[in-house]
Amino acid sequence: MTTGSVLVERQGGVAVVTLNLPGRRNALTLALKTELRDALAEVADDGGVRAVVLAAEGPAFSVGQDLAEHAEGLRGGGDAAFSTVREHYSPIVRSLLTMPKPVVAAVAGTCVGAGLGLALACDFRVFAAGVKLATAFSGIGLTFDSGLSFTLPRAIGDARTRELMLFPRVFTAEEAIGWGIAGETVDAGSVLDHARSIAEGLAAGPTLAFAETKRLLLASSGVDLDAALEAEAVGQVRCGSTRDHAGAVTAFLARERPVFTGE
Structure with a gap:
C-alpha cells in the first residue's frame, strides 16, 4: 500500500511501515500522522501480518512534530495546535504498544521528540551506530507527548528521564542502550535489513x-x-x-x- 507520506510493504508475515517524507526529515505533518495512524491500525488487524517493522526513508527517522504546521495551528488557537495529541499521537502510540504482534523500529537517522516516542513505543530497536537522539520538548516550552512519559521512565528509569527533560541534550544510540533502552547498533546501511531479519524471526515464532x-x-x-x-x-x-x-x-x-x- 502506498499512501504518500507512509508506505506499507508486506512480505511473508512481515509488514514494513515506512515514514516517507525524507525531504522534510520525516517531520510529523498532519498527513503523515493521519496515514501512520491508519496504516498501523490496518496492519494490527491483519491476521497475515505476524511482525511489523517501523522504518523511515532518508537521513532522519523523524525530527518530531512539523513545527511549521504547529506554528500555523497556534495562530488558529490552542485547540487547533494541540488536538493532534489525542487525534494522532495517542492512537499511534497506543497501536504500537498494544498491537498483538512484535514491532521492530529501524532507526537509521536522527530521532527526536515525537520521533523518539514512536521508536520507544516499539518492542525492539535497531539503531545506526552513532545515531543522534533527543527528547527536545522543553527546548520549545512543551512537555512530553507520544507516550514518552510512559515509555521513557520504563526504559531508562525516572532519574535519567527527568535529566533528559530538564536538560534536553542530544545523546547517542550507544548511550541510550547503555542506559537500558533495548536495542542494538549496526552500520547505517544495514539498519533496515537487520530490522527486517529480526522481524522475520519473530514472525516465525509463537x-x-x-x-x-x-x-x-x-x-x-x-x-x-x-x-x-x-x-x-x-x-x-x-x-x-x-x-x-x-x-x-x-x-x-x-x-x-x-x-x-x-x-
Missing part, C-alpha cells in the same frame, strides 16, 4: 504468546502482586489453548524443532 506477553507487560504497571499473578494465570490459559503450544510441546518431546503458525 506470535500469540508474544501478544500475551505484550499485554501482561503493559498491564503490569501499578498493579499489585495478586493482580499480576492472576493476569499471568489468565495469560497462560489463553496461550495453553493454542495449537502453537500443543505443537511445541509435542515437538519438544520428539526432540524436533517446533513450527509456529500463530494459531
Whole structure:
C-alpha cells in the first residue's frame, strides 16, 4: 500500500511501515500522522501480518512534530495546535504498544521528540551506530507527548528521564542502550535489513504468546502482586489453548524443532 507520506510493504508475515517524507526529515505533518495512524491500525488487524517493522526513508527517522504546521495551528488557537495529541499521537502510540504482534523500529537517522516516542513505543530497536537522539520538548516550552512519559521512565528509569527533560541534550544510540533502552547498533546501511531479519524471526515464532506477553507487560504497571499473578494465570490459559503450544510441546518431546503458525 502506498499512501504518500507512509508506505506499507508486506512480505511473508512481515509488514514494513515506512515514514516517507525524507525531504522534510520525516517531520510529523498532519498527513503523515493521519496515514501512520491508519496504516498501523490496518496492519494490527491483519491476521497475515505476524511482525511489523517501523522504518523511515532518508537521513532522519523523524525530527518530531512539523513545527511549521504547529506554528500555523497556534495562530488558529490552542485547540487547533494541540488536538493532534489525542487525534494522532495517542492512537499511534497506543497501536504500537498494544498491537498483538512484535514491532521492530529501524532507526537509521536522527530521532527526536515525537520521533523518539514512536521508536520507544516499539518492542525492539535497531539503531545506526552513532545515531543522534533527543527528547527536545522543553527546548520549545512543551512537555512530553507520544507516550514518552510512559515509555521513557520504563526504559531508562525516572532519574535519567527527568535529566533528559530538564536538560534536553542530544545523546547517542550507544548511550541510550547503555542506559537500558533495548536495542542494538549496526552500520547505517544495514539498519533496515537487520530490522527486517529480526522481524522475520519473530514472525516465525509463537506470535500469540508474544501478544500475551505484550499485554501482561503493559498491564503490569501499578498493579499489585495478586493482580499480576492472576493476569499471568489468565495469560497462560489463553496461550495453553493454542495449537502453537500443543505443537511445541509435542515437538519438544520428539526432540524436533517446533513450527509456529500463530494459531
